[in-house]
Amino acid sequence: MMSAQSVLDSSIRARIQRTPLFSAWPEGAFAALLEQARVRRLDLGEILFHEGEEARAFYFLLDGEVDLISLGAGGREKIVEIIQVDDLFAEAVAFLGGRYPVQAAAGLASTVVEIPFAPFMTTLQGNQELMPQMLARLSMRLHYLIKELRHLSMESANQRVASYLLDLCPAGGECVEISLPAKKAAVAARLGLTPETFSRVLGRLRKAGLLRVDKRSLQIPDPQALRRWADSG
Amino acid sequence: MMSAQSVLDSSIRARIQRTPLFSAWPEGAFAALLEQARVRRLDLGEILFHEGEEARAFYFLLDGEVDLISLGAGGREKIVEIIQVDDLFAEAVAFLGGRYPVQAAAGLASTVVEIPFAPFMTTLQGNQELMPQMLARLSMRLHYLIKELRHLSMESANQRVASYLLDLCPAGGECVEISLPAKKAAVAARLGLTPETFSRVLGRLRKAGLLRVDKRSLQIPDPQALRRWADSG
DNA sequence: GATGCGGCTTGATCCCGATCAAGAAATTGC
DNA sequence: GCAATTTCTTGATCGGGATCAAGCCGCATC
Numbered sequence: 001m002m003s004a005q006s007v008l009d010s011s012i013r014a015r016i017q018r019t020p021l022f023s024a025w026p027e028g029a030f031a032a033l034l035e036q037a038r039v040r041r042l043d044l045g046e047i048l049f050h051e052g053e054e055a056r057a058f059y060f061l062l063d064g065e066v067d068l069i070s071l072g073a074g075g076r077e078k079i080v081e082i083i084q085v086d087d088l089f090a091e092a093v094a095f096l097g098g099r100y101p102v103q104a105a106a107g108l109a110s111t112v113v114e115i116p117f118a119p120f121m122t123t124l125q126g127n128q129e130l131m132p133q134m135l136a137r138l139s140m141r142l143h144y145l146i147k148e149l150r151h152l153s154m155e156s157a158n159q160r161v162a163s164y165l166l167d168l169c170p171a172g173g174e175c176v177e178i179s180l181p182a183k184k185a186a187v188a189a190r191l192g193l194t195p196e197t198f199s200r201v202l203g204r205l206r207k208a209g210l211l212r213v214d215k216r217s218l219q220i221p222d223p224q225a226l227r228r229w230a231d232s233g
Numbered sequence: 234m235m236s237a238q239s240v241l242d243s244s245i246r247a248r249i250q251r252t253p254l255f256s257a258w259p260e261g262a263f264a265a266l267l268e269q270a271r272v273r274r275l276d277l278g279e280i281l282f283h284e285g286e287e288a289r290a291f292y293f294l295l296d297g298e299v300d301l302i303s304l305g306a307g308g309r310e311k312i313v314e315i316i317q318v319d320d321l322f323a324e325a326v327a328f329l330g331g332r333y334p335v336q337a338a339a340g341l342a343s344t345v346v347e348i349p350f351a352p353f354m355t356t357l358q359g360n361q362e363l364m365p366q367m368l369a370r371l372s373m374r375l376h377y378l379i380k381e382l383r384h385l386s387m388e389s390a391n392q393r394v395a396s397y398l399l400d401l402c403p404a405g406g407e408c409v410e411i412s413l414p415a416k417k418a419a420v421a422a423r424l425g426l427t428p429e430t431f432s433r434v435l436g437r438l439r440k441a442g443l444l445r446v447d448k449r450s451l452q453i454p455d456p457q458a459l460r461r462w463a464d465s466g
Numbered sequence: 467g468a469t470g471c472g473g474c475t476t477g478a479t480c481c482c483g484a485t486c487a488a489g490a491a492a493t494t495g496c
Numbered sequence: 497g498c499a500a501t502t503t504c505t506t507g508a509t510c511g512g513g514a515t516c517a518a519g520c521c522g523c524a525t526c
Contacts, residue, residue: 070379070382070383070386070387072383072386072387072388073387073388073392073464076387077387078382078383078386078387080379080382092372092375095368095369095371095372096372096375096376097372097376101376101379102379128361128362128364129361131361131364131365131368132364134368135328135364135367135368135371136328138328138368138371138372138375139325139328139329139330139371141375142325142329142371142374142375142378143329143330143334145375145378145379145382146303146313146334146335146378148382149303149311149313149378149381149382149385150303150305150311152382152385152386153303153305153311153385153425154303154305154306154309154310154311155305155306156512156513157512157513159306183473183474184473184474185473185474192386193513193514194513194514194515195473195474195475196474196475196476196513196514196515197512197513197514199474199475199476200475200476200513202475203475203476215522231306389482389483390482390483416503416504417503417504418503418504426483426484427483427484427485428503428504428505429483429484429485429504429505429506430482430483430484432504432505432506433483433505433506435505436505436506448492
């Protein structure tokens with residue numbers, strides 16, 4: 001079930017314009033683009049777009065949580081990325097031959113802004129000074145996927161969980177408290193693990209004194225020790 | 234050990250210009266770029282660039298074979314891609330923050346053309362009509378990595394080998410005979426498998442009558458049957 | 467409080483692919 | 497041609513994580 005409305009209030013527009021992709025856009029072009037955008041509400045579990053479906057729009061997540069999921073034979077699925085509030089997603093699909101390469105499903109009841117590709121691409125072609133920003137976006141995704149590939153293909157469950165937790169820490173410093181971006185089963189899928197294994201790894205970390213767990217919020221008393229534990233075990 | 238020479242003969246220039254990335258380049262800019270390029274010869278096993286190293290150039294493979302390798306803890310390594318003759322590689326690194334995200338090593342004695350980024354980027358910035366081609370290149374790599382991720386995270390050894398073999402077939406039709414692009418150990422690493430497992434899977438396929446193996450050349454009598462075998466088993 | 471349900475943990479067992487260990491076959495060197 | 501080295505195959509065992517199967521906890525509803 002979905003609903004759409006045609007007017008975006010100015011605070012929403014401001015949030016979208018704050019993304020790196022749009023911050024350099026001339027005001028006129030940006031306003032014209034958002035003319036065509038619509039707000040959509042998604043129920044928990046609702047599918048925003050399917051893998052292989054013709055791609056007509058990309059999205060900005062206002063509220064809730066959306067999972068990008070790659071489907072395999074026999075119902076197997078891997079969460080490629082958990083999209084967070086204020087993230088733009090699927091914009092790179094504009095150059096990927098017109099089909100979504102993954103599925104997007106709401107992990108919670110959510111709200112997204114749907115921005116059609118057609119006017120976006122037209123503006124991009126007419127203002128080529130905007131292209132470097134688009135190249136930068138694509139490069140970030142490339143980088144992200146290369147890292148993912150490394151994690152999946154040569155790290156153990158322990159190492160993957162540890163790296164993931166450390167990545168959640170704000171850069172560098174002490175990260176006493178962090179919180180999981182989604183329910184544990186989704187995080188497990190994001191890491192390519194079953195919920196059971198994920199739970200066991202957290203248990204191991206807890207017993208080793210490297211982690212305190214309370215519901216979805218975690219404390220890492222000594223990040224460096226965690227890093228060392230991952231590198232050795 | 235390496236040697237460099239400064240003049241590129243015209244047949245080499247023609248091969249490079251035939252790549253999609255350069256086919257739209259104005260003759261003058263292309264010639265100026267290749268002024269700065271150099272030929273390098275690599276011994277078997279020689280490392281062209283290391284992971285994390287500052288990126289100053291990208292490459293065109295004239296002859297031999299180069300493997301892009303991602304390194305993990307404890308000497309573990311995964312071949313991300315096996316570069317073939319007449320492929321351009323590492324050009325996307327221009328936008329990836331100035332460091333190579335993987336290592337490149339010669340899988341055979343090889344010859345590459347080394348093309349520095351500086352003049353390349355300058356030309357790109359001065360001729361923004363060339364950017365769409367660059368976007369297309371990045372998108373292809375994105376697409377490739379998404380596929381890789383899917384294969385690695387949710388397919389069995391059997392399925393990965395079968396998909397890989399089918400991908401080697403020229404599009405669609407009968408592909409009676411194909412040949413592995415590298416020695417079996419390298420192909421196994423590309424698939425995220427040990428040589429032993431790869432050998433066993435080929436053996437299984439042989440016994441099932443789905444494959445004939447002779448050295449490095451393979452015959453697939455019935456591609457559709459192979460596809461079915463992968464989808465079921 | 468009882469009941470039910472979804473999310474999480476814990477335990478027992480299984481299976482795929484890695485690892486260890488020989489051999490066989492192909493390639494190279496003399 | 498024959499030895500030496502590398503590449504590939506085959507077999508035996510091992511182990512990490514999946515799967516199967518209960519139980520547990522927090523929370524909602526009545």
